[in-house]
Amino acid sequence: MAVLETRSDAELLELSLAGEERAFTLLYERLKAPIFRYAFYMTSSRTAAEEVVQEVFISLLKCGHRYRKAQGDVAGFAFGIARNFVRRVKRRERVYEALPDDFALEKLVTLSGGEKESLSHRVVHDDAVARIRAATACLPDHYRQVVVLCDLCELSYAEAASRLECAVGTIRSRLNRAHALLAKKLKQKKRPQPELPAGTEECLI
Amino acid sequence: MTCKEMRARWENAPQAAADIRLDSSDFSEHIASCHACNRFVEEQRELAEYLQMERDSAPAIPVSLDIAVHNNFRRYVSNGSIPTGAWRRTWLHGTLGWAAAIAFAVVVAYAGIMVLVSRQQGWSGGEVAGQQQKVAPQVTSSARQEMATPPKLHWKKADRVMRPVREPVTQTKQTVAEIDDNLPAKFQSLMYCDQISCPGAMEVIRMQFPPPLLGLAPRSGGANGLISADVLVGQDGIARGIRVVE
DSSP, X not given: OHHHHTSOHHHHHHHHHTTOHHHHHHHHHHHHHHHHHHHHHHHSOHHHHHHHHHHHHHHHHHHGGXXXXXXXXXXXXXHHHHHHHHHHHHHHHTTSOOOOOHHHHHHHHHXXXXXXXXXXXXXXXXXXXXXXXXXXXXXXXXXXXXIIIIIISOOOHHHHHHHHTSOHHHHHHHXXXXXXXHHHHHHHHHSOOOOOOSSSHHHHO | OOHHHHHHHHHHSOGGGHHHHHHSHHHHHHHHHOHXXXXXXXXXXXXXXXXXXXXXXXXXXXXXXXXXXXXXXXXXXHHTOSOTTHHHHHHHHHXXXXXXXHHHHHHHHHHHHHHHHHHHHHHXXXXXXXXXXXXXXHXXXXXXXXXXXXXXXXXXXXXXEEEEEEOOHHHHHHHXXXXXXXXXXXXXXXXXXXXXXXXXXXXXXXXXXXXXXXXOOGGGSOTTSOEEEEEEEOTTXXXXXXXXXX
């Protein structure tokens, strides 16, 4: 394992295709987190993100021989597969209304059974997260991709540019526009609601 | 520092460098003096906080996913589905694919050639027909010279070409002959008469006409100045023919 750790992703992929399980495990450990996070932020669903990760590694085993070193690193290759799967999942799930998945239920359980003093803080935190998640989900896809890669997956501009196969300047400009849109959306959401008249009298009139 | 410079420097630096930017003296001086830039920076900082919360809220990767992925790997290895020596299989698949594609192309090309050949034969047949059509008007013009009354020509549509079709000339001659045969000798026909229009026996009635009625001179009649003539009358009472007697 110590020798394998010094190997590049491309070599690990080659060994994995040859049936070397340790190489595959190491490659999986290196790639799973960014792919999972990307899929999670793009789909807003943990179940869908898990599905995407599984499909990406199955595809790597099936189609890994198509990888060419000259065209980029293995992470970019895997990211391309993940992007296609995310697109497919989003297309499939477009007609359905999202239900709170098991992750939300887990959080609910921890909230109810957790420390009493942190409850209000958690509620505020979750509300903020829900707001930024909703604002991100409303962004056009090319802006959302950049926000997810640069802000949420914390890739550099150059890495994001190589993943999305565009120029670094494009990433930068898209990110700035996305930030402006996000700030505007968050400001709109924070705007106080007009006070409703107390009681049911107004409704009856 | 101007607002434009401040925005440009902000946008060109990555998000992680926001704090460093805010620490610089010219930055903080400008923000303190410019209300719009101050608001912009506040918005960006707030957004950064939101994004940080979103990053922190990402769920951990479950162990079940690791197990599932490794099980997939083992299943592929045990089933031989993993492309070990993948290049050979790929080469084989590629070769078979190319062979199938070439065979298909050959079949399509052969079919195309056959269709072209059959069409060309069809075209050459058409040319022959065209030549025949060119000859046909010559024949009809010679026939027209022979006939007293030119027969009607009408065009008949057939297989892309218009062919002149001539009604048989003999039919007209036959009709005239029939008329002559139907009337007794020396009778001049007064109307068209054939076996269909003049069925059954006819009656001969001798009548006397003033000569001008028959187109003769007034004094060419007999003693009473009238001319006797036999008239052929059909069963319908219509005169068919006439014969001058005196």
